[in-house]
Amino acid sequence: VASVTGDSKMSENGPWGKVLTIDTMNPTVKKVEYAVRGPIVQRAVQIEKELREGVKKPFAEVIKANIGDAHAMGQQPITFFRQVLAMCSYPELLNDSSFPEDAKHRARRILQSCGGSSLGAYSASQGIDCVLQDVARYIERRDGGIPCNPENVYLTTGASDGIMTMLKLLVCGEDEGRTGVMISIPQYPLYSAALAELGAVQINYYLNEDKCWSMDLSELKRSLKEARRHCNPRALCIINPGNPTGQVQSRDCIEDVIRFAAKERLLLMADEVYQDNVYAEGCEFHSFKKVLFEMGPEYSDSVELVSFHSTSKCYMGECGFRGGYMEIINMDPEVKAQLNKLVSVRLCPPVPGQALMGLVVNPPQPGEPSYINFIKRSATLSALAEKARLTEEILNTVPGISCNPVQGAMYSFPSISLSKAAIEEAAENDQAPDMFYCMRLLEETGICLVPGSGFGQKDGTYHFRMTILPPMDKLKVLLTKVKEFHQRFTNQYS
Amino acid sequence: VASVTGDSKMSENGPWGKVLTIDTMNPTVKKVEYAVRGPIVQRAVQIEKELREGVKKPFAEVIKANIGDAHAMGQQPITFFRQVLAMCSYPELLNDSSFPEDAKHRARRILQSCGGSSLGAYSASQGIDCVLQDVARYIERRDGGIPCNPENVYLTTGASDGIMTMLKLLVCGEDEGRTGVMISIPQYPLYSAALAELGAVQINYYLNEDKCWSMDLSELKRSLKEARRHCNPRALCIINPGNPTGQVQSRDCIEDVIRFAAKERLLLMADEVYQDNVYAEGCEFHSFKKVLFEMGPEYSDSVELVSFHSTSKCYMGECGFRGGYMEIINMDPEVKAQLNKLVSVRLCPPVPGQALMGLVVNPPQPGEPSYINFIKRSATLSALAEKARLTEEILNTVPGISCNPVQGAMYSFPSISLSKAAIEEAAENDQAPDMFYCMRLLEETGICLVPGSGFGQKDGTYHFRMTILPPMDKLKVLLTKVKEFHQRFTNQYS
Numbered sequence: 001v002a003s004v005t006g007d008s009k010m011s012e013n014g015p016w017g018k019v020l021t022i023d024t025m026n027p028t029v030k031k032v033e034y035a036v037r038g039p040i041v042q043r044a045v046q047i048e049k050e051l052r053e054g055v056k057k058p059f060a061e062v063i064k065a066n067i068g069d070a071h072a073m074g075q076q077p078i079t080f081f082r083q084v085l086a087m088c089s090y091p092e093l094l095n096d097s098s099f100p101e102d103a104k105h106r107a108r109r110i111l112q113s114c115g116g117s118s119l120g121a122y123s124a125s126q127g128i129d130c131v132l133q134d135v136a137r138y139i140e141r142r143d144g145g146i147p148c149n150p151e152n153v154y155l156t157t158g159a160s161d162g163i164m165t166m167l168k169l170l171v172c173g174e175d176e177g178r179t180g181v182m183i184s185i186p187q188y189p190l191y192s193a194a195l196a197e198l199g200a201v202q203i204n205y206y207l208n209e210d211k212c213w214s215m216d217l218s219e220l221k222r223s224l225k226e227a228r229r230h231c232n233p234r235a236l237c238i239i240n241p242g243n244p245t246g247q248v249q250s251r252d253c254i255e256d257v258i259r260f261a262a263k264e265r266l267l268l269m270a271d272e273v274y275q276d277n278v279y280a281e282g283c284e285f286h287s288f289k290k291v292l293f294e295m296g297p298e299y300s301d302s303v304e305l306v307s308f309h310s311t312s313k314c315y316m317g318e319c320g321f322r323g324g325y326m327e328i329i330n331m332d333p334e335v336k337a338q339l340n341k342l343v344s345v346r347l348c349p350p351v352p353g354q355a356l357m358g359l360v361v362n363p364p365q366p367g368e369p370s371y372i373n374f375i376k377r378s379a380t381l382s383a384l385a386e387k388a389r390l391t392e393e394i395l396n397t398v399p400g401i402s403c404n405p406v407q408g409a410m411y412s413f414p415s416i417s418l419s420k421a422a423i424e425e426a427a428e429n430d431q432a433p434d435m436f437y438c439m440r441l442l443e444e445t446g447i448c449l450v451p452g453s454g455f456g457q458k459d460g461t462y463h464f465r466m467t468i469l470p471p472m473d474k475l476k477v478l479l480t481k482v483k484e485f486h487q488r489f490t491n492q493y494s
Numbered sequence: 495v496a497s498v499t500g501d502s503k504m505s506e507n508g509p510w511g512k513v514l515t516i517d518t519m520n521p522t523v524k525k526v527e528y529a530v531r532g533p534i535v536q537r538a539v540q541i542e543k544e545l546r547e548g549v550k551k552p553f554a555e556v557i558k559a560n561i562g563d564a565h566a567m568g569q570q571p572i573t574f575f576r577q578v579l580a581m582c583s584y585p586e587l588l589n590d591s592s593f594p595e596d597a598k599h600r601a602r603r604i605l606q607s608c609g610g611s612s613l614g615a616y617s618a619s620q621g622i623d624c625v626l627q628d629v630a631r632y633i634e635r636r637d638g639g640i641p642c643n644p645e646n647v648y649l650t651t652g653a654s655d656g657i658m659t660m661l662k663l664l665v666c667g668e669d670e671g672r673t674g675v676m677i678s679i680p681q682y683p684l685y686s687a688a689l690a691e692l693g694a695v696q697i698n699y700y701l702n703e704d705k706c707w708s709m710d711l712s713e714l715k716r717s718l719k720e721a722r723r724h725c726n727p728r729a730l731c732i733i734n735p736g737n738p739t740g741q742v743q744s745r746d747c748i749e750d751v752i753r754f755a756a757k758e759r760l761l762l763m764a765d766e767v768y769q770d771n772v773y774a775e776g777c778e779f780h781s782f783k784k785v786l787f788e789m790g791p792e793y794s795d796s797v798e799l800v801s802f803h804s805t806s807k808c809y810m811g812e813c814g815f816r817g818g819y820m821e822i823i824n825m826d827p828e829v830k831a832q833l834n835k836l837v838s839v840r841l842c843p844p845v846p847g848q849a850l851m852g853l854v855v856n857p858p859q860p861g862e863p864s865y866i867n868f869i870k871r872s873a874t875l876s877a878l879a880e881k882a883r884l885t886e887e888i889l890n891t892v893p894g895i896s897c898n899p900v901q902g903a904m905y906s907f908p909s910i911s912l913s914k915a916a917i918e919e920a921a922e923n924d925q926a927p928d929m930f931y932c933m934r935l936l937e938e939t940g941i942c943l944v945p946g947s948g949f950g951q952k953d954g955t956y957h958f959r960m961t962i963l964p965p966m967d968k969l970k971v972l973l974t975k976v977k978e979f980h981q982r983f984t985n986q987y988s
Contacts, residue, residue: 019728019761019798022828026666029836037619037838045618069616072609082584089846090573090580093587115566120812122563124539125531157651157816160840168691172520193839197662234513267513304513318614320845322651334516342523344531345687346654350844351814352583 031196034189035454036067040438044448059446063478065467066448068243068410070317073469078316078377080370081359084110088119088355102368110355119351125344127155127325128351131358135325138361142275143290152328154339155357157349158319159273159310162326163237164194166269166306169339171200173232180231182223182266184215186413186455186463188243201231206458209415212404213245217256224264235267236260241274241285241408244455244465246388248283248407254291258299267304273324276314279385280407289329305329311356313410315377317469323353323360384410387468387475394479398486410469413452416462416486422493434462440489445481525690528683529948530561534932538942553940557972559961560942562737562904564811567963572810572871574864575853578604582613582849596862604849613845619838621649621819622845625852629819632855636769637784646822648833649851651843652813653767653804656820657731658688660763660800663833665694667726674725676717676760678709679950680907680957682737686950695725700952703909706898707739711750718758729761730754735768735779735902738949738959740882742777742901748785752793761798767818770808773879774901783823799823805850807904809871811963817847817854878904881962881969888973892980904963907946910956910980916987928956934983939975 022030041064048062064072071077080103087093087107094104113130115121126132132150139148156162171179180201183191187204195202205223207213215238227233238257240249249257261268270288278285289307293300311323328336348354364370388406395403395414403414418426418433426436434451441447452463470478516524535558542556558566565571574597581587581601588598607624609615620626626644633642650656665673674695677685681698689696699717701707709732721727732751734743743751755762764782772779783801787794805817822830842848858864882900889897889908897908912920912927920930928945935941946957964972 018824018826018829019759020664020829021826022832024666024728025663025829025832029663029832032835032839034835034839037841067616069609070614071612072615074610077612077614079584086580086584086587089583090576093580096590114814115563116568118565118571118814120564120571120810120814121566122561122813157844158841164840169519169523170514172518190839197836197839234518265513316614319616320608320612320614320842322842322844330512332512332515335512335514335519338516338519338523341526341528342691345526345528345684345691347531347652348814348816350651350816350847352846353844 028197028199032193033196033454034193035450036189038450038454040435040442040448040450041066043439044442047442047446057446058444062442062446062448063470063474064448065470065478066450066465068313068317068467068469069319070313070410070469071319073467074471075317075380075469077318078374080364080374081316081318081356083370084359085352085355088352091117100369102364102370106359106362110358114351119355121351123348123351123354125346125348126340127153127349128354128358131155131354131361134358134362135327139289139327143287143293146290146293148327152331154326154328154343155349155354156308156324156326157353158312158322159271159308159324159326160190161322161349162306162308162324163190163269163271165339165342166326167194167198167200167235169335169342170235170267171198176230176232178231179235180227180233182220182227182233182236184237184239184242184245186244186452186457188239188271189454191237192456201227203227203231203233204456207242207245207247209404209458209461212407213242213247213413215249215253215257217260220257220260233264233266235269237269237271238288239271240288241277243271243274243409244411244413244450246404246406246409246411246413248278248280248285251284251286251291254286254288255295258288258292258295258303262299262303268306270305270307272307273310273313274409275309276381277384277410278408279381279388280405283407285408289327292329302330304331306331311353311360314360315380316360318356321353321356322350323357324349325357383472384468387472388412390472390475391466391468391479394476394483398483400490401486406468410467411465412468413455413463413465415452416464417490418462419490419493422489425493434464437462437489438464441482441485444488445485447478447481447485522691522693526687527690527948528687529944530683532944532948534929534936534942534944535560537933538936541936541940551940552938556936556940556942557964557968558942559964559972560944560959562807562811562961562963563813564904564963565813567961568965569811569874569963571812572868574858574868575810575812575850577864578853579846579849582846585611594863596858596864600853600856604852608845613849615845617842617845617848619840619842620834621647621843622848622852625649625848625855628852628856629821633783633821637781637787640784640787642821646825648820648822648837649843649848650802650818650820651847652806652816653765653802653818653820654684655816655843656800656802656818657684657763657765659833659836660820661688661692661694661729663829663836664729664761665692670724670726672725673729674721674727676714676721676727676730678731678733678736678739679952680738680946681950682733682765683948685731695721697721697725697727698950701736701739701741703898703952703955706901707736707741707907709743709747709751711754714751714754727758727760729763731763731765732782733765734782735771737765737768737903738905738907738944740898740900740903740905740907742772742774742779745780745785748780748782749789752782752786752789752797756793756797762800764799764801766801767804767807768903769803770875771878771904772902773875773882774899777901779902783821786823796824798825800825805847805854808854809874810854812850815847815850816844817851818843819851877966878962881966882906884966884969885960885962885973888977892977894984895980900962904961905959906962907949907957907959909946910958911984912956913984913987916983919987928958931956931983932958935976935979938982939979941972941975941979
């Protein structure tokens with residue numbers, strides 16, 4: 001039995017209790033929320049376990065449409081990427097004649113850039129040299145030749161890591177001088193979680209659901225003006241193509257945002273991880289960097305911009321490798337030195353993820369042996385486009401569900417009408433109305449979606465986020481089940 | 495040209511300047527220091543570049559003995575690990591008859607535990623299920639059967655990530671109630687960097703250089719007593735085997751530390767990443783968990799302990815994969831729920847690193863085809879033991895250098911005598927005396943070591959940290975060059 005001591009600090013926590021309790025832990029961590037892996041997903045995992053244990057349910061399997069995890073939904077990895085990674089992992093395979101020469105060439109190039117020619121050595125904290133160069137060349141190709149200096153590229157542990165690092169650099173001040181960061185609502189909850197963890201002020205600007213979730217200059221102005229009364233707004237985050245909302249920003253809109261950031265002196269953080277996921281007719285991905293530079297030196301010499309990309313989305317969907325990069329533009333050199341120091345504490349991003357990021361930005365080229373196989377990736381993107389279209393179409397046939405076109409990214413975010421009775425029952429269960437809805441959906445059908453309340457939405461509106469990633473046959477089943485459930489639920493609470 | 499606005503918050507930063515400057519960035523980030531990749535390493539990289547460009551130097555190559563990076567020093571990866579990783583990356587290889595059956599078995603088992611049987615799917619945030627189980631069984635074997643529940647194991651992005659996460663959970667309070675964390679001096683600078691970043695109070699306790707860098711109960715008491723005057727000490731960090739100091743703690747010493755933590759109500763954080771790196775006769779690794787449980791329920795039912803391990807050190811040295819785990823013991827369930835939430839925001843540790851961690855804790859067994867090859871790892875450890883002995887021996891032949899036995903880990907941390915003249919010249923260069931010394935060593939010999947000031951040391955003492963990882967022939971050259979340099983330097987500043 002531990003002895004009771006007279007020290008007052010100890011007795012505060014109770015002399016017999018734990019050092020670390022819910023009352024004595026970091027209060028900012030307690031404020032963190034992350035719906036994409038929140039209570040509904042925990043319940044889904046539990047239900048899967050119950051199914052394995054033979055518990056009878058009105059469904060045979062849980063369908064997880066809660067997270068953009070392409071491989072978990074059966075998408076196959078790109079052969080070329082995996083061949084190179086296998087050779088990098090086990091270089092004996094460089095002697096295996098069944099691997100194509102272009103894959104061998106890439107593997108040798110990556111290994112030569114690694115300490116001791118091994119993926120097992122630490123890399124420079126900014127990333128493997130040849131990958132930084134390949135990323136820079138990729139950005140230049142993507143942006144029609146606008147130069148990219150590899151010294152401005154940082155490899156990251158997925159995009160989340162880069163976003164967190166940039167926010168960490170930025171946050172300072174107390175009380176009304178505390179750093180505020182503008183984020184879209186609905187948002188991807190990494191942003192709110194990171195801001196809560198850092199104790200920064202979250203400034204909401206609402207996307208316009210009536211205009212296909214577009215950004216609205218007047219709303220940005222309103223949001224900023226209000227925020228200036230109680231904090232120091234210093235950055236504006238944009239997700240394009242949008243998560244969870246699936247919109248693709250027009251070039252004009254991006255110009256407006258850049259002008260706004262320049263005028264209001266906001267650092268721009270452009271989350272562009274879905275840059276290849278554009279499906280809708282007439283939509284096109286425009287990188288913030290390209291637009292910034294095309295607006296001329298008045299903007300491109302001064303506006304501070306950080307852009308994030310990742311191996312996890314697009315056609316490759318390699319989430320597990322945690323690969324990513326960020327490009328910093330117009331960063332103060334003294335701050336860059338601090339960024340270099342900060343990333344060095346974590347030593348380096350995972351080297352296999354760095355290698356994969358390198359392959360994504362330097363894939364097989366016409367004439368190389370792996371090219372013919374590689375171009376099949378376009379089938380993955382076409383299938384996603386078809387699923388995006390189908391999801392919108394079917395959901396819009398359901399009275400009480402209204403779904404904007406899924407122009408890009410991997411999600412639909414339809415609004416759902418909930419009756420007063422349903423809202424009251426949710427309140428009795430101490431749940432947000434759309435959480436109550438999604439939980440019921442899960443229990444009755446095995447379908448796991450994320451309630452709109454986890455992403456933020458206008459008061460009095462309700463939504464869910466659903467990935468469009470399940471294979472076509474499963475997606476159709478899923479949409480039919482959602483449709484039937486919604487009708488049942490509506491009847492029950494009418 | 496950006497327009498000047500009347501807003502006072504903007505003009506604070508200068509109307510024409512950057513949003514993010516050294517004056518307006520996060521002040522806690524500015525306080526972060528990380529010597530292992532600090533100015534001396536940056537200069538080493540520059541010198542390497544100069545050598546490649548043909549600049550004449552009094553040496554042909556830079557020898558980096560600044561970081562525990564075994565593969566960069568030519569150590570070869572374990573074939574079995576890399577075969578399994580190659581098959582996990584490119585499962586077609588499961589049909590390749592040249593891979594042994596036990597490797598195939600492990601690869602299939604890992605893939606079955608991955609979403610969509612792919613390393614490219616997100617795992618659960620805590621880690622792949624089968625790896626969590628394998629880690630738990632490894633800990634049980636290591637600790638003579640003391641039970642380990644896989645639910646208390648968290649896979650991490652290297653040990654650094656786990657340490658950072660735990661500290662983040664712990665830190666709270668303001669002013670005199672601010673969380674303080676006790677760390678050894680000399681320390682591994684991740685700790686000081688993490689505490690600076692979190693704004694926690696660093697509480698130094700000094701290791702006893704005269705007693706082979708052992709921990710001293712009276713010093714722990716002194717340190718804690720002083721700290722209680724200005725902060726709220728809540729955790730005690732131990733690195734065993736020691737980094738940078740190479741000591742291996744005795745069982746008695748560990749018992750003392752546990753009793754101290756129990757009495758003083760401190761959470762224990764045991765950094766045990768060098769658990770297989772024990773070289774000295776009569777030394778043995780004792781895990782904090784084993785000792786805690788052998789001390790009986792008075793301690794094992796209450797003392798909160800977190801232990802960290804990694805794929806980066808020991809015989810495997812796989813730093814680039816960023817694999818690791820932590821085991822939490824006696825954590826409050828409500829805090830554990832918060833930990834689960836916190837790790838979910840980063841989605842999951844890199845899956846290849848998780849797979850590798852799984853292999854490290856579940857290596858080939860006697861009778862399996864890869865076993866005969868795998869046991870050659872003992873040669874790696876014997877070679878390290880020989881290098882540890884040789885390093886101590888040669889350094890101790892140099893007048894003015896005094897080196898404790900390298901009982902374990904991967905570093906020697908000798909003290910160096912510096913004359914008044916040398917110290918004055920360092921001050922004129924605005925450098926710590928041992929930074930001045932190491933910088934001169936680098937410029938004259940191409941050898942890159944880290945000055946003791948980057949790890950902390952008693953005032954008026956000077957050290958450097960040197961890894962024992964270079965291949966034997968290179969290590970001998972390195973030690974001879976250090977010896978000659980020290981004599982030259984001493985003569986020059988006598």
